[in-house]
Amino acid sequence: MIKILKRLYRRSSLIYMLLHPIKISYNFLYYRIMPNKIIIKRNYKKVFGTKINLDNPVTLNEKINWLKLHDRSDLHTLCADKFAVREHIKNKIGKEFLVPLILQTEDVKDITEDNIPDYPVIIKTNHDSSGGIIIRNKENIDFFYVRKKLNKLMKRNYYTYSLEWQYKNIKPCVIVEKLLIDKNGGIPFDYKVHCFNGKAITVQVDLNRGTENHARNWYDLNWKREPFWWSSVKKCGTVTDPSDKDVKKPENFELMLKLSEKLAGDFIYVRVDWYEVNGFLYFGELTFHHDSGMRPIYPRKWDKILGEKLRLS
Incomplete structure (x- = not known):
């Protein structure tokens, strides 16, 4: 029924x-x-088909869900805030790695054509994982629709459904940043450095994100293809696979790893996101629970292999 x-x-x-x-x-x-622990157990069983071991976690996904319950601090909240983290990044590694900020406001009424520059921008909220609204030409944009969407996002607490505590107490606001564009006018690759206990372990590269061609490649620290991939869900609802297309090693790869480890030193697990445009490196965000610990790793044995590399104490 x-x-x-x-x-x-x-x-x-x-x-x-x-x-x-x-x-x-x-x-x-x-x-x-419902208690967080019970919800996590039910969601995990629905995704993986097995019970989660939260008392003695072994796999990487189990450990990420354990961290959701037990690893919570004010620093997590500050660093999950896409606006507040800018000051943290400036103090830790330098303001030159920040994407240019155009506007920050707590009132969506400020998002008008007059307040948006003539060059491409991205508009997003600071407190969730919505991805953002890309504006390449403001003359073609219905700003009433944009404000309506932002107003809806501002009322949403991402913690409620993800159970990722760091989002719970973020004061919502809207930020407008310059849109990073590669030499072909497209969105640059998204490099994500997964760090365990302050050390870079593996690098995820997202290609064609937000489209039906979204793919996700995985590389080791020598820029060789990893024997595993961590799946995700595309915008169209299907699961991402690695691309047949190989991605060229970033020009600033060694610096990317060095800065990632510097930012990761305060955390058990963190994913540090970067963009590289015209030879310059830009910080994206810090993520403490990749895909909320609810996406399979293939082949499945690698969930345990990677989990053994992450110490919880």
């Missing part, structure tokens, strides 16, 4: 209209009443 309702929910607009408010209410209550 439940499977039939789920199928109808996805395929029938009438059933969707009837059931969607019920689903919203259920999720609202479920994530606010």
Whole structure:
């Protein structure tokens, strides 16, 4: 019966209209009443098909979920805040690695055509993982729609559904940054350095992010392909796979690793994101629970192999 309702929910607009408010209410209550540990156990079983071991975690995904419950500090909150972290980055490694900031506001009414420059920008909130709104030509943009979307995001607490505590107490705001563009006018590759106990372990490269061609390659510290990949979900709903296209080693790769480890020194696990544009390195963000610890690693044995490299104490 439940499977039939789920199928109808996805395929029938009438059933969707009837059931969607019920689903919203259920999720609202479920994530606010149920203990975090129970929700994590249920979500993990749904994704992996096995029970999670939170008492003695072994795999990398198990350990990331353990960290969600037990590794919480004010520094995590500060560094998860996409606006506040800028000061932290300036003090730690230097302001030259920051993407140029155009505007920061707590009022979405400030996001108007007059306040947006003539060059490409990205508009995003500081407190969640929404990705942002890209504006290449402001004359083609419906700013009423932009403000409406931002207003909805401002009311959302990402912690409620991800259970990633660092997002819980961030004061929401909107930031506008210069859009980084490669020499072909496209969005540059997203380099993500996964650090365990202050040391760089592996590098994830996202290609064509936000499109149906989104792919994710994995490289070791010598820029050789890793024998594993950590899956994710594309915008269209399918799972990402590694690309047949090999990615050239970044010009500033050694500096990227050095700076990542400097930023990672305060944390058990952190993913440090970077962009490289025209020979310059730009900091992206710090992430403490990659994909919330809810995406399989293939081949599956590598979840345990990588987990053995991460010390929780």
